[in-house]
Amino acid sequence: MLGRTAFGLWRARYGPWRRPGKSCGRGKRGAATLSVTPQPSLADEPVCIRAAGLSPHQKVTLRALVLTENEQMFDSSAQFRADDRGLLDVGRSPSLGGDYLGVVPMGLLWTLSPASMETPYQKLRPCTNLTGRPLRVDLSLHSGHTQAGMIPGQILAKQAVDRWYSKPGVRWIRLREGRVRGSLFLPPGDGPFPGVIDLFGDEGGLTEFRACLLASRGFAALALPYFGFEDLPMTLVDFHLEYFEEAAEYLWKHPKVKGPGIGVIGSSKGADLALSMITFIPKVTASVCISGCNANTLTDLYYKDVYLPCVTHNLDEIIRLDSGVLDLSGTLSDPNENQKSIIPLEKAEGHILFVVGEDDKILNSKLFAEEAIKRLNTHGKNNYKLLSYPGTGHHIEPPCSPYCFAVIDRFLGHPVLSGGEPIKHCYAQEDSWRKIQEFLHLHL
Known part of the structure; x- marks a missing residue:
């Protein structure tokens, strides 16, 4: 009502x-x-x-x-x-x-x-x-x-x-397993199903709609928050990849999930986490990086004896448009000036799908994907695919998601320019969603 x-x-x-x-x-x-x-x-x-x-x-x-x-x-x-x-x-x-x-x-x-x-x-x-x-x-x-x-x-x-967002028979399980928090969505039927971990960006909290749609399309999908939810840290602090490894281990062992590996799909900050996971966690064999960076961003990352410092945003480079919307496109530091922050993707044995908008105004995600591919090629690797869409901005989501010219940023408290043109962006969402599913089915 x-x-x-x-x-x-x-x-x-x-x-x-x-x-x-x-x-x-x-x-x-x-x-x-x-x-x-x-x-x-x-x-x-x-x-x-x-x-x-x-x-x-x-x-x-x-x-x-x-x-x-x-x-x-x-x-x-x-x-x-x-x-x-x-x-x-x-x-x-x-x-x-x-x-x-x-x-x-x-x-x-x-x-x-x-x-x-x-x-x-x-x-x-x-x-x-x-x-x-x-x-x-x-x-x-x-x-x-x-x-x-x-x-x-x-x-x-x-x-x-x-x-x-859920077809009949999809099962929803609120997860509190060890340190891992989130929501697991299982397709109807006995399975087993390909398993996928779903990560979003620095907005924090638990975002479930993409994982629920993935379950409706035949994947056992774990929507995984990493801060700002229940007893997880409330703000972005140093990341320890062991948390994500524990989540991967849980999903891999689940009786409804088939092996030999699992996938991960990440957007924005979640995208560089997805790249780190396929680089360092052997059970992750397919990674979808949407609107991300080839380096570790926002906060330092630790895993066993590995340390990746972060590249950060220089807030002095923010441009305020006449509308009051903020343009962050020139704020992220160049990863090449901080080589230790770059994710050593050449160590990844699985397959990687880069999805980028050519008019991304939050991250220059096309450039970062090209840099990642250049590194892979230098090491003789061809385990990747690039989907690059003209007229498309930062927030590439399933085709149910309307275009957003700008979105209010959680930390800055102001609208931040996303980039893209409405119809071109939405056609890119429709095309990439189909190809993401094909990629995950193929490699899982």
């Missing part, structure tokens, strides 16, 4: 609420309808959005709205014209205005952003109960082309879309 305040905002903006899927108005040919298939769907799965019962060439606006469990609103819109039969297929009809232009079948979901009354630069995240509750998107079809800041036209039809 919509909260009282949120419901009032909805009513003021969209008009009286009617049950999803019901017609709310008529074109000249009869009642307008709005349909979405498949319904329900997994959050990383494309959907087809169609309207019927419109007048020939009628101008309409499609709007999407999400109300999170914290009662934050995210919305998007696109303007269309029905065909000569009064039909509209978002997968074939170009958007003529709104939050994107052209034929983009998933454009309404990809361009969801905080509504005008909300704090900007927030990321849309699913509810905490991933296996028991979907992300609900409410679609509404309005007459006319609604311009930004104007009250939408008459509602012609509505439809609710349930986007699940």
Whole structure:
């Protein structure tokens, strides 16, 4: 149910609420309808959005709205014209205005952003109960082309879309095993399944949605926090790779996980941790490095007799844009000036997939991936693959994740520029998600 305040905002903006899927108005040919298939769907799965019962060439606006469990609103819109039969297929009809232009079948979901009354630069995240509750998107079809800041036209039809992060039968286990904390997601069935550890960046805490989607796609996935959760350190302190080795050992020994090795997927800071794991931990045989660095970043890393100092950000190099958004693209120190910080990837026996956006404004991840590949080639290694995407920023996530121009940084307290162009970035997410799964299946 919509909260009282949120419901009032909805009513003021969209008009009286009617049950999803019901017609709310008529074109000249009869009642307008709005349909979405498949319904329900997994959050990383494309959907087809169609309207019927419109007048020939009628101008309409499609709007999407999400109300999170914290009662934050995210919305998007696109303007269309029905065909000569009064039909509209978002997968074939170009958007003529709104939050994107052209034929983009998933454009309404990809361009969801905080509504005008909300704090900007927030990321849309699913509810905490991933296996028991979907992300609900409410679609509404309005007459006319609604311009930004104007009250939408008459509602012609509505439809609710349930986007699940968990397919039926996925099992969720909250993990407290030795020092290891996190959430283990197991696919339905007896298995065994390929095992993957999932790491995010320096935002801290436990992020589960990617691991849950991986389980829905056949992986035993461990969402592994490393600070800012339960009894783990609350801030970034020196890392000891033994914690990550203990997690790898737990997953490798799990009766539902098949060998001979496990994989790890990491984003941002999690990416250089993923590279360190495949370099030093033998049980890790496949590593996906998304928007990362070829050196150890942010805090020093220890493992047995190994010590990797960190490269850090020089905050004096931050550029403040006119919008107030911070550009960090020139702040990270050059790893080549601190050779001991560079991860000795030539020691890795497994396979590595680098995924980078060519317009990454937080890390120059394409350059760092090329430096890593150069080092591997120098040592006669070819155990890598590079996915490099033009027009793509830093936060490359599963295709259920809308584009974020900037995100409020946990430490700086200000929005930080992510880079990329909305539609190019989201197509890169769609393509890389498929290829990441193929890579992990191949090497696990």
